[in-house]
Amino acid sequence: MERIPPSGTFKMFELANRLESEGKRIFHFEVGQPDFPTPDNIVKAGVDALKQGFTRYTSSRGIPSLLQAVETFYGKRDIDIDGGKNVIITPGAKMALFQGFLSTIDAGDDVLILAPGWPTYRVMARTASAKPVDVNTKPGYELDEEALKNAIDKSVTALVISSPNNPTGGILTTEQLKIIFDLAVDHDFAIFSDEIYEAIVYDGNIQPSMLEVDPYLERSLVINGFSKTYAMTGWRLGFAVGNEETIDNMVRIQQNTTSCATSFVQHAGVEALGGDQSSIIQMVKDYQQRRDVITDLMNKIPGVSCVNPQGAFYVFPDFSAVGLSSQTLAELLLQKAGVCSTPGIVFGKKYDSHLRFSYAASITDIQEGIAVLAEFLLNLY
Numbered sequence: 001m002e003r004i005p006p007s008g009t010f011k012m013f014e015l016a017n018r019l020e021s022e023g024k025r026i027f028h029f030e031v032g033q034p035d036f037p038t039p040d041n042i043v044k045a046g047v048d049a050l051k052q053g054f055t056r057y058t059s060s061r062g063i064p065s066l067l068q069a070v071e072t073f074y075g076k077r078d079i080d081i082d083g084g085k086n087v088i089i090t091p092g093a094k095m096a097l098f099q100g101f102l103s104t105i106d107a108g109d110d111v112l113i114l115a116p117g118w119p120t121y122r123v124m125a126r127t128a129s130a131k132p133v134d135v136n137t138k139p140g141y142e143l144d145e146e147a148l149k150n151a152i153d154k155s156v157t158a159l160v161i162s163s164p165n166n167p168t169g170g171i172l173t174t175e176q177l178k179i180i181f182d183l184a185v186d187h188d189f190a191i192f193s194d195e196i197y198e199a200i201v202y203d204g205n206i207q208p209s210m211l212e213v214d215p216y217l218e219r220s221l222v223i224n225g226f227s228k229t230y231a232m233t234g235w236r237l238g239f240a241v242g243n244e245e246t247i248d249n250m251v252r253i254q255q256n257t258t259s260c261a262t263s264f265v266q267h268a269g270v271e272a273l274g275g276d277q278s279s280i281i282q283m284v285k286d287y288q289q290r291r292d293v294i295t296d297l298m299n300k301i302p303g304v305s306c307v308n309p310q311g312a313f314y315v316f317p318d319f320s321a322v323g324l325s326s327q328t329l330a331e332l333l334l335q336k337a338g339v340c341s342t343p344g345i346v347f348g349k350k351y352d353s354h355l356r357f358s359y360a361a362s363i364t365d366i367q368e369g370i371a372v373l374a375e376f377l378l379n380l381y
């Protein structure tokens, strides 16, 4: 258990809930989940499946119609995979990642994590008895090729990337993905590409998939899911795409752990991937509007600098001028001003002057919350 620290995000969330129950007004910018409801067509598909009696175990790989829906989903982007061989459906992307780690990584291996990175990657690497090693990026999650090359040695067996990135919202370009893939081939390591935020990108950009760069799935395991794109965090549905051997291994782990993703939820997933996408387009538009508001407001605060995110729903401003550790600043901010964020340190040692704010919140809450933050900082100076 020493390898598994409590989640930094949930720690803040629980503290915020306690203050809230004492009657304090709290602006929630800490937890990374959409504030939108799951679209009606998806809810209906789940309810229909439940009523139709899809309440039993399914194949550990996933129901055939959802495996096929994943194949079609990528096929529309000219990415050619075999749903029956290259896909596993899991209870959330987190579980897909965990199975991927357990099936690929040995005790004593080094696992590189492109930082800043979601803390769960580090915990999962340690759970697999491996050593997580951060490889820092340039501001906005831009690949630092030299830093990556310098970090590669014989003990490295995997690299984890997440684009769009949690916490910066930065995205890796096709060129950067190619550099990563070439290094993985030359130095014989696996790539875990967490693409869970791929649909939430702004300004008309498209997030390239590692599957386009590694079409034969030589090195990559792509992790994806429904939580963020379809506002389905509580449904627990995700998937992974990889070569047959890795997916077969993950199926064996799933057979012996969770058995399968929830049966009727998988049916809702078929509707999510294949059904009407208009509500998703609207959600992304709304996120972009919120992104514009929060980035602008942050950058207007003296001493705060905030890179404009290209995707996901987080900003990761730098508070170096304040001169406090991110944990101290986040706790002060919550206790004194009711603004809840996540300390940057949980995303990597180098990021202790940052705080992460999730803008999966209403524009009014963003405006009010950031005004309170600005006033708090002014008083602090």
Ligand SMILES: Cc1ncc(COP(=O)(O)O)c(C=O)c1O
Pocket (backbone or CB within 6 Å): 032, 091, 092, 093, 094, 095, 118, 162, 166, 194, 196, 224, 225, 226, 227, 233, 237, 238
């Ligand atoms: C980068 C990243 N990957 C994966 C997940 C988890 O997704 P799921 O809800 O499908 O387990 C999250 C959730 O916060 C995340 O930020």
